[in-house]
Amino acid sequence: MTNTLILKMIPTITIAIFIFFGFKNPSIKTSSYKCMIQMMNYSGEGAYISISLLNPEGVYEKTLFVQGDDDEWYSDITEWWKFHGKVRADIDAITGATIGGGERTVSIIEIDDDKINAGYKIRFESAVEDQAYYKDDVEFKLTSASVNSKVEGHGFVRYVRMMPQ
Amino acid sequence: MTISIWRYSHLTLAISSSIFILLAALTGIILAFEPISNKLTPYAIQDVNTLSLSKTIENLKAEYNEVVHIERDKNNYIIASVITKENKSETFYINPFTAKKVGNIIEKRAIFKFATNLHRSLFLKSTGRIIIGFVSFLLFLIAITGVLLIIKRQGGSNRYFSKIIKDNYASYYHVIIGRYALIPIIIVTLSGVYLSLEKFSLLPSNKNVHVLVKNSNLKKIDVSTFKTLTLGDIQYIEFPFSDADDDYFVLKLNNKELHISQYNKEIVSEKKDNLFALASSWSMTLHTGQGSILWSLVLLLTSICILFFMYSGFAITLNRRKNNTKIKNKFSKDAAEYIILVGSETGATFGYAKLLYKALIKEEKTVFISELNKYSNYKKAKHLVVLTSTYGEGEAPANAKHFEKLVNTIPQQKTINYSVVGFGSLAYKGFCKYAIVIDSILQLHQKFKPNIPLHKINNQSFIAFNNWLTSWSENKDIKLQIKNPNTVTNSKKSKLFKVINRSKINADNSFLIELEPTQKTKFISGDLLSVTPKNDPVERLYSIAELNNNIILSIKKHEFGICSNYFNKLKKNDMILAEIKQNKDFYFPTNTKEVVMISNGTGIAPFLGMINNENLKPVKSYLFWGGRTKDAYKTYSDSIDKAFYNKTLSGLYISFSNEESQKKYVQNSILEKIDLISRVLKNDGVIMICGSIAMKNGVMKTLENISRSTLNTPLNMNQIKTDCY
Numbered sequence: 001m002t003n004t005l006i007l008k009m010i011p012t013i014t015i016a017i018f019i020f021f022g023f024k025n026p027s028i029k030t031s032s033y034k035c036m037i038q039m040m041n042y043s044g045e046g047a048y049i050s051i052s053l054l055n056p057e058g059v060y061e062k063t064l065f066v067q068g069d070d071d072e073w074y075s076d077i078t079e080w081w082k083f084h085g086k087v088r089a090d091i092d093a094i095t096g097a098t099i100g101g102g103e104r105t106v107s108i109i110e111i112d113d114d115k116i117n118a119g120y121k122i123r124f125e126s127a128v129e130d131q132a133y134y135k136d137d138v139e140f141k142l143t144s145a146s147v148n149s150k151v152e153g154h155g156f157v158r159y160v161r162m163m164p165q
Numbered sequence: 166m167t168i169s170i171w172r173y174s175h176l177t178l179a180i181s182s183s184i185f186i187l188l189a190a191l192t193g194i195i196l197a198f199e200p201i202s203n204k205l206t207p208y209a210i211q212d213v214n215t216l217s218l219s220k221t222i223e224n225l226k227a228e229y230n231e232v233v234h235i236e237r238d239k240n241n242y243i244i245a246s247v248i249t250k251e252n253k254s255e256t257f258y259i260n261p262f263t264a265k266k267v268g269n270i271i272e273k274r275a276i277f278k279f280a281t282n283l284h285r286s287l288f289l290k291s292t293g294r295i296i297i298g299f300v301s302f303l304l305f306l307i308a309i310t311g312v313l314l315i316i317k318r319q320g321g322s323n324r325y326f327s328k329i330i331k332d333n334y335a336s337y338y339h340v341i342i343g344r345y346a347l348i349p350i351i352i353v354t355l356s357g358v359y360l361s362l363e364k365f366s367l368l369p370s371n372k373n374v375h376v377l378v379k380n381s382n383l384k385k386i387d388v389s390t391f392k393t394l395t396l397g398d399i400q401y402i403e404f405p406f407s408d409a410d411d412d413y414f415v416l417k418l419n420n421k422e423l424h425i426s427q428y429n430k431e432i433v434s435e436k437k438d439n440l441f442a443l444a445s446s447w448s449m450t451l452h453t454g455q456g457s458i459l460w461s462l463v464l465l466l467t468s469i470c471i472l473f474f475m476y477s478g479f480a481i482t483l484n485r486r487k488n489n490t491k492i493k494n495k496f497s498k499d500a501a502e503y504i505i506l507v508g509s510e511t512g513a514t515f516g517y518a519k520l521l522y523k524a525l526i527k528e529e530k531t532v533f534i535s536e537l538n539k540y541s542n543y544k545k546a547k548h549l550v551v552l553t554s555t556y557g558e559g560e561a562p563a564n565a566k567h568f569e570k571l572v573n574t575i576p577q578q579k580t581i582n583y584s585v586v587g588f589g590s591l592a593y594k595g596f597c598k599y600a601i602v603i604d605s606i607l608q609l610h611q612k613f614k615p616n617i618p619l620h621k622i623n624n625q626s627f628i629a630f631n632n633w634l635t636s637w638s639e640n641k642d643i644k645l646q647i648k649n650p651n652t653v654t655n656s657k658k659s660k661l662f663k664v665i666n667r668s669k670i671n672a673d674n675s676f677l678i679e680l681e682p683t684q685k686t687k688f689i690s691g692d693l694l695s696v697t698p699k700n701d702p703v704e705r706l707y708s709i710a711e712l713n714n715n716i717i718l719s720i721k722k723h724e725f726g727i728c729s730n731y732f733n734k735l736k737k738n739d740m741i742l743a744e745i746k747q748n749k750d751f752y753f754p755t756n757t758k759e760v761v762m763i764s765n766g767t768g769i770a771p772f773l774g775m776i777n778n779e780n781l782k783p784v785k786s787y788l789f790w791g792g793r794t795k796d797a798y799k800t801y802s803d804s805i806d807k808a809f810y811n812k813t814l815s816g817l818y819i820s821f822s823n824e825e826s827q828k829k830y831v832q833n834s835i836l837e838k839i840d841l842i843s844r845v846l847k848n849d850g851v852i853m854i855c856g857s858i859a860m861k862n863g864v865m866k867t868l869e870n871i872s873r874s875t876l877n878t879p880l881n882m883n884q885i886k887t888d889c890y
Contacts (some may be wrong), residue, residue, distance in 0.1 A: 033684065036406045044365055096882055097256065097270070106233040106246065107254045127883075130290045163407055165252070 018065070024050040024073055029113045032165040033147055038104040038158045045129040047156045049078030049137075050080040051109060056119030060084075063091050064109045064122070068098040076127040079135050102137070103157075108165065116142050171317070175310040178303050179478055181193075185287075185300040190471040192284035193353075197465035199277045200240075201456040204461075208242045208258040209270050214397025221261045221396060228264035232724040235261075236401035239456030243396065244270065259398060259442040291365075298361025305354035309349050317342050320557050335480035336406030338473070345472040349463055356448035363448075365517060368441055375424060375434040390416075390423075390430050390829075473713035485512050491815075494533055495526060499544040504581070508565030508599065514588050517630050518552050524645040537565035537603075546740035548641070549583040549613070551603050559598030572606060582616040583607050590624050591883075597621040597843050610862050616640060626750070630708070632889060636859055660684055664739045665715060673797035675721040678732060680741070682716070687855055690774030691888070694718060695744045706746065708855060708888055710774030712804070718771035751853065751888040752783050759850040760784055760843065763864055765791040765831050768856025769801055771888065776808040787816035787841060791860070793823040814843070831860060832867045840867065843875040846884060854887045861889040 011097075037049060045108050048068035060083035065108045068074075077083045084091075099105050124138035134155030150161045179186075210820055225232045225245060233254070234246035245264075246256045258268045273281070315715045318324045318340065319329070364370050387424040398418060405412035405427045411606070413424040413433055419445075424433040454461035461649025498504070503525055507518045513724030518534055526530045533543070537553065545554060557564045585607065600619060607613040620633040627649040654655050666679040680694075693706040694716060710717040733829045735741065753775045754760060762772045769790050776786055788805070790825070792798055798819060808814035820829040835842060845852065852868065854861050873878040 034406070036247075067842055093253075096254065106248070106406065108252055128285075130294075161406055 003095065006017055014072045016021045022130055030110050032108050032110050033162050034106060034128055035065070035109050036104060036106045037103055038161070039099050039101055040059055040145050040158045042101040042128070042131070042156055044131050045075065046103075047119075047122055047126050047128045048077055048098055049126045049157070050077045050084070050124070051141075052073075052080055052083070053111065054139075056121075058088040058121070061120075063089060064094065064111065065107050066091055066095045067105060067107070069095045073127070073129065076129070077125045077135060078127075078133055080125050111142065111147075116147065118142075124153070124157060124160060128154075132156075141145060142151050167232075167794055171310050171313050174316060175307060176478075176482060177204045178307045178310070178626070179475070182300045182303040185296060186471060186698070187475060188287065188298065189284055189300065189304075190468045190475070192280040193415075193468035193471075194465060195280040196277060196284055196413045197454060199273075199416040200456065200461045201270055201458050202274075204240055204458050206240075206242075206268070206271060206457065208264065209240070210243065210260050210267070213237075213241065213243060213261060214395055215390055216261050216396050218394040218396065218399065218402065219391035221264075222391065224264040225259070225288060226259060230420075232404050233405050234401060235399075237399060238387070239450065243458065244847055254664065279603050285361075294361060294364060296590070298358055301361065302356045303356035305351060308350045311343055312347055313430065317339060317348075317557070319682075323724075332402050333481075333486065337478040339477040339481060340468055342473065346467060346474075347560075349467040350471065352451055353464065353467055356452035359444060359448040360452060363445055368445075373424075373439050374439050375436045377434045378432045378551070390425060390432065390569040392680070420568060452676050453567035454863055476623075488865070494535075496531045496533055498541055501531040502545055502547050503530055503545065504546045504549045505532065505534040506537045506540065506551050507534070507659075508551070508562045508568070508569075508603070508888075510554055510556045510562035510564075513625060514552050517586075517588075517625075518877045519644075520647045521552075521634065522551045523552065524647050525643075528643050528645060530643070530663045537561075538571075539709050540568055540571040540575060541575050543581070544578060546579060548616070549581045550637070551583065551607075552588065553585070553600050554588040554858060555593075555595055555601060557595075557596035557598055557603070558593070561599055561602075565599070565603075568603070569606060572610065572775050577612040580612050580614055582639055583613045584616045585619045585620045585634075586630070587619065588625060589621065596623075623750075628748075632715040632858060635890075636862070651676075654867075659742045659744045660686055661740050662716065664735050664738065664741065666735055666841055667735065668731070668800050670722060671797045671800045672794040673721070673766065673792055674723075675719060675797060675800065676733070678679050678718050678720060679712075679734065679798055680743075681719065682714075683740075686745055688716065688745045689752065690778065691753065693746040693748045696731075696741065696748050706890075708748075708768070708771040709745075709770070712774055712777055716772055717804075718768060719767035721767045733864055744803070748888065753778070753784070753853075755781065755784060756852050758785060758848060759787065759843050759845045760785060760786045761850065761852045763789040763831060763835065763852065763854045763856075765856040765860040766793075767890070768854075768860070771855055772853070773801060776814040777804060777812065778809070781815065782811075782813050785815045786813070786816060787818070787845075788840075789818045789820075789831050789834055791820045791822060791856075793821065793831075795821060795824055830863065831856075832863045835864065835867050839871055839875065845875055846872055846881070850884065852885050852887065854889060856889060858889050861887055 030142040035051070039047060039063070046068070049066070050063065051065040051067075052060055053062040053064055063080070063084055066074075076083065081130070092107070096105060096107055120142045121139060122142055123136060125135055126137040132155065134153075134157075137155035137157045138151050138153045138160045140151050146162070148163050150159050152159050166415065222232065225235070230250055230252060231248040232245065233248065234244075234256075236244045238244055242258050243261050244256060245259045248254050250335050256270060257266045258270065260267050280716060282288055283298055287296060289296070291745055316325060319325055325344060329337065359368075394416075396717065400419065401419040402417070403415035405414060408427075412427065414427055416423040416425055416431075422436045422438075423429065424435070448775065450456065451460070454464045465749060505518050505522055507514055509515055522532050531545070535541075537551070543549075553565060553780040554562050576620075585600050585604045587597030589595075589597040589600070597619075600621065604619045608615060616634055617633075620629075622629040622633070631647065634647060636644055636866050661683040662680040663683055663834045664678065665681045668677045670676050687707055688711060690709060690711045692711075694709050696705050696707065707718045707720070710719075717757075718731055720732045722733050751771065762775065764772055769788075770790055775781060776788060785887045790798075790801075798821075805814065805817060809817070818834045820831055820834040821827045822830055842852075844850075846868075865885075868885070869880045872878060
């Protein structure tokens with residue numbers, strides 16, 4: 001008897017869980033940032049670049065943007081893929097085209113305000129077919145100063161510029 | 166096998182890279198459709214090139230939150246990267262007049278993605294790219310060697326586009342398509358190589374840097390830069406990222422990049438494209454066909470042509486292989502009595518040389534066969550046969566280039582009888598010219614004695630070669646038999662014929678036999694019927710007369726002749742297996758006014774058909790025939806009477822060599838009609854000869870005399886057609 005009762009309650013419990021945790025806390029504000037990635041003058045295919053949010057422990061928390069819309073190459077961005085490959089969050093709305101050597105691209109990324117000045121980091125990983133993968137092409141702490149600055153890259157990215165919109 | 170270095174490289178390169186070229190050509194065909202399908206999309210906006218840049222920017226700024234980038238692509242579509250009113254960054258095709266989106270960026274289709282990948286890297290990433298880049302270079306070399314071969318073949322670069330002589334399907338089209346397709350192939354391969362080199366950073370990149378523009382004049386002129394420039398002038402424009410002073414507009418024109426101040430629109434600095442940037446952009450456009458349907462079609466045709474070249478090229482090679490020229494001599498040069506020397510460019514002539522060699526070996530003669538370039542002294546040699554082709558317009562073929570020098574420096578102990586056989590094509594100006602050169606060299610040589618006159622063979626004719634062989638071997642009192650190498654006894658081609666009628670054997674031991682084809686078969690008088698008796702692999706050829714769609718053969722029974730006895734035993738309604746062989750060289754000419762037909766014995770056969778062909782009536786024909794007895798004539802009299810009655814025959818001149826009242830040969834009756842012969846020769850008429858070789862030789866001598874004595878010119882061989890045995 002008790003068994004069937006628990007079974008019957010499963011849908012109710014599920015709905016309850018969704019009500020509690022499924023929606024964002026509306027009290028946390030989100031801001032948009034204009035983000036420009038300027039590439040080095042390398043030759044070869046267009047680069048795949050993932051922009052991710054890391055928590056203070058350095059663990060992936062969220063994918064902010066992906067340059068490159070063919071998911072068969074996503075595994076080339078090794079570290080990010082370990083995170084995204086498992087979660088497979090829907091990133092359709094935050095993907096753009098790959099960026100070729102010497103090109104630049106401007107995208108709008110959204111970051112929750114409580115992640116700024118809280119030890120969170122933003123990471124730009126880059127990978128080019130047949131060439132190389134840079135785990136931390138660009139990586140910096142999110143502070144109110146850094147979200148309005150220019151940061152040099154180590155790999156395919158020459159620099160990244162961000163500014164609040 | 167001696168072939169020139171260019172042909173050798175052409176072939177080696179082609180074989181070594183064939184699989185990759187095949188893949189590249191096949192994928193190239195697919196990829197040619199990509200720019201075409203892109204171009205057929207409806208994103209083109211009319212007069213887009215005339216819209217000013219300032220107006221475009223104004224329109225876009227009104228429509229979107231922010232403009233990041235505007236680009237005019239190779240298809241002349243305008244692409245804008247913008248941040249929309251919904252604060253999303255998006256990229257799409259726009260109509261710059263309205264700033265509205267007209268479509269999403271064309272996505273590369275899966276088939277093109279696949280083909281592109283295979284085309285440039287074989288799915289092998291960098292390794293594949295290196296291979297393809299290298300193969301592209303090889304194909305370039307193939308094209309270059311191809312151009313050189315065509316120039317050699319045509320006899321000079323100024324004759325590159327002059328008429329090509331048709332000898333064989335594969336090689337004719339290999340050359341005729343080649344000389345045009347080589348141009349796009351060179352373009353495609355060079356651009357391919359360039360793109361590969363670029364991908365591997367093996368080319369210097371654009372090292373030009375931005376130079377500050379200080380000239381105040383220039384600044385002033387360009388104050389209204391955006392107003393004077395139209396979309397047609399630019400490749401792209403990048404908008405400044407922020408309001409910061411050092412954020413500029415980046416404006417890419419066709420030959421330079423400008424930084425423009427976002428406040429007063431003055432040019433801050435400029436960077437000129439260097440040659441490499443230009444080459445890179447051209448390589449991309451030329452190799453991919455982006456933006457041009459016409460050029461894409463050229464690329465498509467080029468890919469198809471490459472496939473055709475692979476096919477025809479290998480067909481040519483296999484054809485040459487067939488004439489394999491490896492020489493295995495049984496006897497050494499000093500032990501042989503017969504020496505055969507060959508001059509050949511492609512190896513084709515070796516085929517006949519080997520036939521002769523084998524026939525002599527069979528008769529237990531000591532033979533040595535070699536190339537003209539390996540001329541040496543021969544201790545026991547009594548007979549020399551030179552078989553040679555001619556290269557270009559009378560040059561020595563590749564393996565005969567040193568013969569002239571050698572023959573005058575190497576001494577011979579014995580006097581040697583020689584005979585020269587020239588191979589060539591009447592379509593070329595210098596028909597058998599090199600054979601004539603050799604003949605004259607040997608004539609001047611003390612140790613060489615002419616044996617039978619120079620013999621010229623058109624288009625590798627087996628019949629002509631056999632003719633020479635007969636007269637040459639008769640001269641030496643040996644009997645040589647050769648089999649036509651091109652006749653593969655192909656039961657598929659052989660057809661059944663039914664015996665309809667046959668005549669009695671006449672006093673000359675000859676008879677007529679009438680055959681009806683059991684299936685639809687095309688033939689006309691002058692064609693040959695090939696019959697291969699079961700117990701003898703050597704085919705026999707009989708000249709055909711076509712009468713009422715049936716075949717008439719005239720056959721002479723020899724006491725021990727296998728084939729003639731086989732025919733003699735045939736009765737009405739018997740079936741025989743045989744094959745029709747076209748013999749266009751002995752068709753009745755229709756583009757002339759008068760034709761003289763000369764024959765003896767059973768050689769009358771094809772003429773029986775020709776004189777009874779109503780379609781040939783406009784051409785006047787005269788028939789000479791020589792037989793042994795009057796009785797023999799009766800065999801043919803019915804057909805000849807009919808021709809007279811129908812007025813398809815204008816004159817008949819008969820001679821008998823073995824009658825009590827007459828001992829006369831054909832030559833004699835020709836001499837009696839010297840006026841007729843002279844008139845026909847003078848008016849570009851044609852003389853056809855069919856019958857025995859001995860008769861032909863006699864007749865030719867007579868004709869030569871008539872021509873020289875009445876017309877004062879040597880006999881024009883183009884007016885003579887022969888089919889003799």
